[in-house]
Each structure stands twice: as structure tokens, then as C-alpha cells.
Amino acid sequence: MFLPYSVQFIRLILLMLCIFLSACQGEDVTPIPHIMTLTAHDENTLMSRVSVTTDSNATVVIQFDADNIDAHQTARSLNDTMHDFVVVGLRAETEYTFIALVTDENGITTESEPQKFTSGALPADAPTLELLSKNEKSMGGITFFAEADAGDSSRFFGIDEEGYIVWYLQGDNIPMSASPVIRVLDNGYLLLLLTREARIVDITGEVIVSYPLPAYHHDAILLDNGNVMALVYQTESVNGQLLKGDGIVEVDSEGNTVWEWSTFDHLDTARFPGPLSTRESNGALDWTHSNAIYHLSHDDSILLSSRSQSWVINIDHTTGEIVWIMGSSEGAADNLQDKFFTLTNGSWMASQHAPTITSVGEFLLYDNRNEAALAGNLYNSRAVRFTINTNDMTAEQRWEAIAPKYTQSLGDVDELSNANVLINSGGPGSNNDTHIIEVTSDASAETVWEIRIPGISVFRAERIAWSDVLLTSVRPSGDSPTDNETPISDLIDIANCSEATDFVDTNNRDNYIDYDLNGTTNADIFGSELAPTLSVTCDPSTLFVNSNGATNFDWVNLGPGAAAPIAVDYNWTLPRNPTLTDEQVAIPLLGPIAITVTGIQIFGPNENAADNYANPVTDGLLNYCGGHTRDYHFHQRANCFFEWPTLGGAESLLPASTPNVVVGYALDGFPILSPWECSDITCSETFKVESSYRYIGTGDYANENAWDFHSYEAALSPLDQCNGMIRPDGSYAYYATDGWPYYLACYRGPTHLLSDNNRLVRP
């Protein structure tokens, strides 16, 4: 039916009026009064300080953009009234618009009035850059680099997607080395390799920690245990000839050397495969010329790149033994011959740099190919990926991307978070310019971004997504709780308590899992008493873990009657260095049987009598992290530790699908590991550990006692009836398996402290 236009017009007016009136009625939300202040950063022209004061508690995000420049947002501040930011990533001499997005405790967000800020000029010696290409497949973000061989005049720069410098670091207290390196850490911090120093800074340049180093060269890395590992020169006389080899040293935060390794102890001093290895400097032949190290955390081994030998050597961090060698075995000593792979496809690298492992377990490196076929040819250098099989000792070249120029020295390659590959052809070769390119990781290796930096050399380049760049932009305000945040070493005594290194510093908000992605924690919503606290200390025989039972992840109301989580003081006491006993002791039916490395209680694989002791996983009501109730406890593996990123920017709280990851400790003192394990002491393979229990019920989970309807069958897996086994290194551990009993079904260790932790257990 068609209505006259006049009627339709009147209806339209009425409709618009209704919308307008209803919109006005909805304006009963009063924005939080706030003041935003912008000031120039006193040391850096491409940064700005932003302060926001709110009349009541709120969280704040700063958004900034400019003409033809995409908007970016900082991380969210804590729920407070004072909010300080250092905004980084500004182009020089550009007028930006800043807006504060203020979110009150009811989740209502209001925008501040926009304010303008014009950034300052670039440093006079900033390099010129030329963007050669860019398309939509590029990951975006800031690319960081520093000029090599420029001494103190060098400095670290960052450039945006369009090739504009948006970040630099300067200061008299930054001793640049000949090969300055900037590395990106998981938490948004940067690792700078300086002269005799490894320095971790946040994105504003504020020093987080500094490690004094011996006279290292080329490379140093931060290990998971907090130590730094560095390459050092070593010279020895062999048969009257001075050889320059390499050592690897591991130093703790106080500069103490805790581990050493030398090429002279493990490699063949008679092998000189090409001209690089016979170059002479101060009378010594450049026998190994190592230029990179990389730690493989999944098996605690090290990759050492020896440029002169054209080898990538895998070293067991525990034993120091060489596990395998990628590269040609030609001319290698007899005792090394079984360490090499047979290459079934492609060609080995020559004079390479920067080996790393990709997200799919392939080895990626920059292959200069000084001493390969067509050495020196314009399109000779490349990025290349290999896969290895340590069972049959075969290797295969899986992919290569030809570099934009031949580089006779320097070079770097990284896998980006979107799987693209960033290649830095930064050394002299077919020209003296640096080309940094981003290519796709498929067979086409399409170049999706390329920048040219004329006339300078760059050893390494790194890319960080904007969200990570701005992760540490929130500064602690004057009365912010972070001012009082206790360093991890004060609460978790790593120095005197080896088990403590397995625990997560839940006192640190960075280790919070924000499942619902709203930037708030349980403490923000339910009160500060829900901020998790954890301390771990030891005496020679006992591990003491104190926690308030609050979770470091979002609590969800699974009803009924569970309006909010609660915090309870828990003081756990566990035996240290447990040994296997002759008997298996049943775990208690109710109450805690173990604790997680976050200090949260773990219950057994059954509900209570009112629920027929049924299996909590199939009958119960568990949330996304494997537990439930107001006084939170786990029944199932803490899945959220492995699946979700943290507020601090880590991909996950604990590494997924990785052996040797401690999820918790049983009350008998044995660790509970995530269900991935090494097949042997060298961890040549890993496997998923499955439960040896089979469900034998009918599916009527609610009425089935979990203990009566699961049958142990030894053939199902290597695990014993308690859900544990002897590990390749001879130690014993339980496993947080996918299947029932999920953590453990009985104790195999000392149980004299059970009653201290579970009052339903008789002393």
C-alpha cells in the first residue's frame, strides 16, 4: 500500500522526533569531570606527556591522530583518579589531535574535548628514508634499527608504515656498540645491546634493568630465567697458529658468570671451510666468527650461528654437548659426523646471520651466501627456512625469499606476528644502502613493504605492532598502586628457592588475563581485596606459598548465588625435594589437593556428596579456566594460562604445547606439569601426555561417582595410577592431563604436610 507523500513526510518527522526525544532521555549519564593536560616531553621531540585527572575513579585511554595519519590508542590506565601517559610514535613537526576516552566504574565511556599538540623536530643527524613499496598485506607497526659501525654518533630509530621516523632514543648514557642491537621482548619492553651492557628499557627509554656484560660481540639474549647470555671472543694457539674462536657466557643480573661454553672445547680447530675462516686479525685466524645466539626454550638448548664455519650449532644448555649441526659436514672432524643432517631439498646456507625458530618449528635465517654459488651476485643473499628431522637426521629447505640486495656482511630476519617475514639487508654488498623488506611467508614471498636507508649499514631490524609499542605508555601516577608494587624478588624468593622460579608473579598486574577484553581486573570491579597476592619462600625442607586466593584472571558469575568472588588468606606448606614413597596415598575427596603456580587451590576430580561425587568437568559448572565458585578452585587444567594473552602483552601466561612447564605443585611436593613431555633427555621429540583412565559410565554424569566410573588401564599411556611418571631426566611429576583425573588421583610423595593444607585430612 502506498501512502501520500505528505503522510509519509509527517510520519518521518514524527519518527525523527521520537528518536531525538528518546536520545535525549538517554542522556541521563553524567560524564566524569576530567582535565587533560598535554606537555612536550623534555627529552624527546617525538613524545608527549599526557595527564588526565578525573573527579572519581576511572580508566583512561588516550587516542591520537593527525591528518592522513591513522588513530592509535594507548594502553588503558588503572582505575584511579590520576592518569599519566607518555605517548610515543609521533611524526616530527606534525599537529596531532589528542582525545582522552574516560571510562567510569559503570563502564560508561565519555570523550574529552580534543586538544592539539605539535611534535618537535627530528634530531639533526636522523637518517633519510625512502619508502619503496607498501601494500595492505603488510603487518604495520614500527620498525626499529640503529646504524652499525657509527660509534657514539649512532642512535636507535623507529619508523612507521609510511617510512617516517616516529621514535628515537638518545642520551649521553647510551654507549652504542659497533653493532648496536635492539630487540623486542614479549612485554613491550626493548632489549638494547650496548657496549658491555644489555639494557632493558620501556618504549620511552626508561631503564627497567641493566646487565653488565663482559666484552661481548655481536649478540646477547635474555633467557627465561632472567639471565643474559652473550657471545665473547676467545683466542687460543693451536699448532702454533693463533685462532679466534667464540665463547658463550651466561651472567645473572649481578654480573656473575653462571655458565660458559667454548668453541675450542667442542668444534674442530682444523676446519677452515672458506676465506672467511682464514681472515687474519692481530695474527689470529677468524676461525668461527659467531654472530648470533638463540635460546630454544622448549628444550633449553641454544642455537649458535658460526659465520666462518657456515654452521648453525644446537647446544644442550644443561650438558653443553652439541646436539646437532645444520650445514655441510664436509671437512668436519669424525666425532662430529653424526651431528649433521642429510639435506634432501635446496641448499645449505653460507656465512649466515640471525637463525631463529618460527611459530611452526622451522628454522629461519639470513643467508648472506658469501661462500656459496654465485657469491657476490646482486640477488644472491636470501632468507631461508629449513625443517629438520632428528630421527632420521634429514633436513629440507622449505622456503626462501631472495633479498633485495647482496649483503656480504650483516643481515637479519624475523618472523612477524602475522607470519610475514621481515628481512634486513643492512650490510655493504651490491651497494651501501640498507634495504628492509617485509615479505609474505608463502611460496611467492611477495614483498609487501620495503624501505631504503641510503648510505648506512644496519645490523638488525625489529618490528613491533602499535598495540605493543603503546603497551607501556601508561605511567604510574603519584598515588597509583603500581608505585607500591613490590619487585618480584621481594615476594617470590627466586634466589633461595628454585621452585619459586616456576611461580607466576600475580602481584604484577601485567600477569593478569583479561578474558573479556575490557581492560579491567577483578579488583577493578569487585574491590581491591580481589587483587591477587602471592609470596613464595623456602627453607631447606619446606616450600611456603602464601596467597589471598584471588585469581589473576577474570572471574565470571556462573550462578546461582555467586554474586562475586571472595579472597581468602591461604598459607600453603609443601615438602621440598620429595622422593617417591612405596605406597600410593589417596587424595582427599574434598578440599585442596594441590596448588597452581598462581597460588590457587586445586581440588580433586569429583564434586561433593550432594552431587554424587560426580566428575566436575562433565557434570559441573566450570568456567573458561577450568574452575569455579566464589572461593575459586580448579578441577580441570588451568586452560586460560595457556590460551589467553596477559595485560602485560605476553601471548599467554604459560607457554602452550611446551614440555617442562610447571602448572602447579601437589601437596606432596611433586610438580604438576602441563601435558607435553620430551621423549628423551635431549628432547629430540615431544609428545602429548594422556591420562591412563578410561571412562566406563553410561553418560549419566550427574549420578555417577567419578571414582567408580573411571578405570585405570596401564596400556593407555605411560602415566601411573596417580597420573604421574618418571621423566626423561629421572625426576617424578604429575601431569595436568586433558582427561580425568585432570591433575592427580593419588599421592606418591611424602604426605606429612597434607593436614596442614587441608583440614579435612587427619594429621
Add this chain to the structure above:
Amino acid sequence: MWQVLITKILLIAALVCSNQTCFGHGEESRKVNVRLRVPAIANVISHSKQSIIINEAYLSLFSLELFPCQKYSKQAETPPGNWLDWFISSAYANHGVAFTEPTQLSVHRKINLLQATDWNIGELDIPYGNYCAINVTFAHHQRSDYSLYFSGASSSPGTASPDTVSKVAEYPFEVRGTYGFGENVAVEFAILKPTATNNNTPLSLEISIAPQAIVSELPLDNAEHHIVRHVVLGLANQLSATLVPLMPAIPHDTKKN
């Protein structure tokens, strides 16, 4: 003997106090019908990245609970506990889902998202007062294996451009939510005592869930747990509850489409 008698009296008093009469419910309440409406989702979805056909899709509704305003505004306070807590605190009792309050409703319904749902799912006997939130919990129960479930096929395994719908069957998918998820959704209504102007008209709590927008953006190129999170977080935003006068019921068996 008198000590035993006093103990028994105290225990009986405790038992009595564990029921609703002790907390001022009973006749100080009003019965409210609870109705659930979920429009059917489309079983063919096309967007910029791919086309998908959904063969099966369901949500498992576990329970509902209303929160009075004073309780909701003090979420961290401990509510009155069960007398059994005196003997075994909740921290030691493992888990027991008990529906002991008149504001709680056990539902245990499997909602087929491919069909429109319009169900009476129960009745609450709600104490007089103002109510500010409703908790809706999805979880697997004896009538369903998963808290949410989708299966079907897509035109591409990930980010490829959509082809024709005829190619949709090339990539089957299955999304299984194995964990429970609850969300407190803000509501605003009062249960008033009957007065001259409020003639005790029967009331209905109408709960609506509109899942189409969430399902239309299923991020099938992500890991399963990411997809599940996308759905459960999105559903919370698509959920509403309003209190309305109860309309005359249409006999369920005779209702025609």
C-alpha cells in the same frame, strides 16, 4: 539433657533460617512468569571474508538469577550462607549447584538457534523490591554436551574471498563450547506490593537473546576457543530482560506458525 534440647532447638532454628521464610520472603513476594524469546538465526551467512552454512547451532541455558539492587551494588559482600557452611565451608565442599533462593531458576534447556524460541521457562516467586541485574548462565547439562555448539561448512578455510555459495560445503567446521559462562546483565524494575492502582496484574519477565549479529561474524579462521569467546561475550551484549504485564497465554500445543 537441657543442653541437648537447646542444641536441637538451635539446629531447628538454623534449618528454618535456611529457608526463604527467615529472609522475609514467603508472602512478601509476587509470582512472575519467565519467558524466553530467541529469534531464529539464518542458516546461510555471507560476509566480506566467506560464506557459511550452519547445519546445527544451539545454546545450553543453565540458570537465571535476579539480583536486588542493594545486593548488586555491594557485590563483594558475602550473602547469607547455608547453615551447612558452618560445618563445611564452601572452600572445602567442592561444588554443589543449589537453587535455594526464590530469585533463582534452574532452566537446563537446549536452545536450537536455527528455530525461533518462545518458551515459558518457569516461574519466580520474587520478593518485593527493586532489581538491578539478572545473571544468565550458559553451561552444558544433562540435555546437552556443550554450552554452545555450531557446525556447518564454510566457503574458505580462513580469509579467502568468498566464492559462490555452492562452494560453501568445501570446509566443514565445528565449534564447541565446553565451559560455562555467566553474565550479569543490567535490568531495572521493581516488584511492588499490590495496591489500588496496582491490581496485582500477573507479570512476566521477558528475556530476549538476539544471536544473529554474533553468529554473522563468526571468526572461523580463529582457534576454537577464540570463536567460543567471541560468541559468549557477544551474547551478553545481545541479551535483555524486561518486566511486562503477562499477556494471556497461548496454549503451547495449539500454537501455529
